[in-house]
Amino acid sequence: MIKRHLPFATVAVIALVAAPLLLEPFRLGLLAKYLCYAIVALGIGLAWGKGGMLTLGQGVFFGLGGYSMAMYLKLTEAEGGLPDFMVWSGVEELPALWVPFANPVFALSMAVLGPVVLAVVLGTLVFRQRVRGAYFAILTQALAAAMVILLVGQQGLTGGTNGMTNFFELFGQDLAEDSTQRGLYLVVAGVLGVLYLATRQLVNSRYGRLLVAVRDGEDRVRFLGYDPALVKTVTFAASAGMAGLAGALFVPVVGIISPALLGVVPSLELVVAVAVGGRHVLAGAVLGAVVMGYAKTAFSEQFADGWLYLQGALFIVVMTLASKGIAGVAQTVAGRLRSARAT
Amino acid sequence: MLELRDVQVAFDGFRALDGVNLTVPEGELRFLIGPNGAGKTTLIDVVTGLTRPAAGSVRFAGQDLVGRKEHQIVRLGVGRTFQTSVVFEELTVVENLDLAASFREPLWALTRRRKGVSEAVAESLARTGLEALAERPAGVLSHGQRQWLEIGMLLAQRPRLLLLDEPVAGMSKDERERTGELLTAIAADHTVVVVEHDMDFLRRHASTVTVLHEGRVLVEGSVDEVSVDPRVQEVYLGRRADDTVGERS
Ligand SMILES: Nc1ncnc2c1ncn2[C@@H]1O[C@H](COP(=O)(O)OP(=O)(O)OP(=O)(O)O)[C@@H](O)[C@H]1O
Ligand SMILES: [Mg+2]
Numbered sequence: 001m002i003k004r005h006l007p008f009a010t011v012a013v014i015a016l017v018a019a020p021l022l023l024e025p026f027r028l029g030l031l032a033k034y035l036c037y038a039i040v041a042l043g044i045g046l047a048w049g050k051g052g053m054l055t056l057g058q059g060v061f062f063g064l065g066g067y068s069m070a071m072y073l074k075l076t077e078a079e080g081g082l083p084d085f086m087v088w089s090g091v092e093e094l095p096a097l098w099v100p101f102a103n104p105v106f107a108l109s110m111a112v113l114g115p116v117v118l119a120v121v122l123g124t125l126v127f128r129q130r131v132r133g134a135y136f137a138i139l140t141q142a143l144a145a146a147m148v149i150l151l152v153g154q155q156g157l158t159g160g161t162n163g164m165t166n167f168f169e170l171f172g173q174d175l176a177e178d179s180t181q182r183g184l185y186l187v188v189a190g191v192l193g194v195l196y197l198a199t200r201q202l203v204n205s206r207y208g209r210l211l212v213a214v215r216d217g218e219d220r221v222r223f224l225g226y227d228p229a230l231v232k233t234v235t236f237a238a239s240a241g242m243a244g245l246a247g248a249l250f251v252p253v254v255g256i257i258s259p260a261l262l263g264v265v266p267s268l269e270l271v272v273a274v275a276v277g278g279r280h281v282l283a284g285a286v287l288g289a290v291v292m293g294y295a296k297t298a299f300s301e302q303f304a305d306g307w308l309y310l311q312g313a314l315f316i317v318v319m320t321l322a323s324k325g326i327a328g329v330a331q332t333v334a335g336r337l338r339s340a341r342a343t
Numbered sequence: 344m345l346e347l348r349d350v351q352v353a354f355d356g357f358r359a360l361d362g363v364n365l366t367v368p369e370g371e372l373r374f375l376i377g378p379n380g381a382g383k384t385t386l387i388d389v390v391t392g393l394t395r396p397a398a399g400s401v402r403f404a405g406q407d408l409v410g411r412k413e414h415q416i417v418r419l420g421v422g423r424t425f426q427t428s429v430v431f432e433e434l435t436v437v438e439n440l441d442l443a444a445s446f447r448e449p450l451w452a453l454t455r456r457r458k459g460v461s462e463a464v465a466e467s468l469a470r471t472g473l474e475a476l477a478e479r480p481a482g483v484l485s486h487g488q489r490q491w492l493e494i495g496m497l498l499a500q501r502p503r504l505l506l507l508d509e510p511v512a513g514m515s516k517d518e519r520e521r522t523g524e525l526l527t528a529i530a531a532d533h534t535v536v537v538v539e540h541d542m543d544f545l546r547r548h549a550s551t552v553t554v555l556h557e558g559r560v561l562v563e564g565s566v567d568e569v570s571v572d573p574r575v576q577e578v579y580l581g582r583r584a585d586d587t588v589g590e591r592s
Contacts (some may be wrong), residue, residue, distance in 0.1 A: 067580065073404035111512040201456075202454055202456075204456060205453060205454045205455055205456050206441065206442065206445055206448075206454075206455070206456075207450065207454045208459050209431075209434055209441070209442050209457075210442060210453060211439050212431065212433055212434065213431045213442055216431055216432065216433060217429045217431060219429075220412050220425075220429040220431075222413040222417075223413055223414075223417060223422070223423055223425075224417065224442065224446050224448055224496065224500070224502065225414050225418050225446035225447070226413075226414055226444050227412075227414050230450065231450070234450065262562040273527065328548070
């Protein structure tokens, strides 16, 4: 029992105690951002790694969460007036869609429920029609593209291409303060930890077995008396909810939400990160997001465009040489060591 | 128990089933034979909801099956296997059986971890003789063991009617023998329909046989009656000469 939880406990101590003590605020902020992406990656690991649903549109759910949070932040700062960007684009009255987002409970609920509902609707339509594989992937990608067009087009409602930025406070805390940012980091790390444990529990349950069975033999599962469309919809919705929550956390951590952060490319980048980390293992997905986050920061500081090609190349290398990613390599090495010690 | 009336199935104008009438009473072990392309698999597909008939009715235990979804038909107590066996290779034998056995649980109830082995699963393990392999991934099983696991998965669901599509195809002689015994044992408390080509197997384990040919029921009767029927001999002649019904070579 203790042995089984040791790896998780070690990582938890490093993340919750060591990192805030050792990292300077700027670095801690970066890590908080990667951990937000890791929450999305966890959902992708569940939906794609375990459930076989290659979703290329998680940015949509991430964006819904992010925009919900941003709307709340903008409204508290406007103190009954109009958010700054609306004033600039000549909007005179607060749009009805915005009104309920002044309530933090509503905004946070929508950050999760919005994505969940969208995923349920989409999943019900798509999985019932037995759309899967590449068709599902393309569909979700199209959704990400459509979302960007929608956001950019509604300048007065969404801030258009620039999105929303200049957030100053969250629940009365000054977002520029190091202590606030450290607190936010701890919240993000805590949420990731809890979601990781819950997802791991799910994957190890009978539901997880069913999910793998649906991935490997959807038709056979149907003849065992289960409805694969339901299993897939529920799982897809769970991954969407995670992405939404991640988006809501991302906004106060990073201080901006814009279409560029949730379109086709960011959605793809997250899938690449999960593949690099190892999609078959939840920890691999999380690790992939953090590693690729750091790599992106390190490389794009030096050569901005190079990163995109490097990322593509890395994806191809992983898919052809080590399809199970870093986690798969680690498992193989551990297995070798164990058998070497045994002999 | 199972009743098909004037069932027709057409694929692009080609009639795979052309007015099939078939009644299988409760508790019977019925063998379904016929040359390649006779429509045997299609018949199972129609009963289990994979293929929709163009005409006719399919009734099971007083309920109409036409138009129901696959998983709904399973929930009524109809289980099937496929000509090519599909087990979940990444899951262990026990997990495969447990998954089959849990199908009546609501989805949320499945989010708990499996604790031990349920009665239905233990019974399936014992009946199929897979106890020693219980914790092994299904991917390592031999062809014969896979077929047994599939039958075991059906049994774990406690169905009332089992439809098995060529369960002994590709099995060794010993495995066939064991499967035959397993089928006979299962038939003691289930209704079973078995599609099979192999005449030798039929002679050893079958009682009632239905012969299907070009989408219609050709004859129905005991193994002995069917094997001497001239129409059956004609259908099989030239196709599988070594298997010609009747005289043993
Ligand atoms: N989906 C399909 N589309 C078109 N034709 C089909 C389809 N499924 C079956 N058929 C045709 O229907 C006929 C009956 O097929 P079926 O699979 O039921 O035969 P079978 O008796 O099971 O044969 P076998 O012994 O080879 O398994 C065959 O001629 C087959 O080619
Ligand atoms: Mg067939």
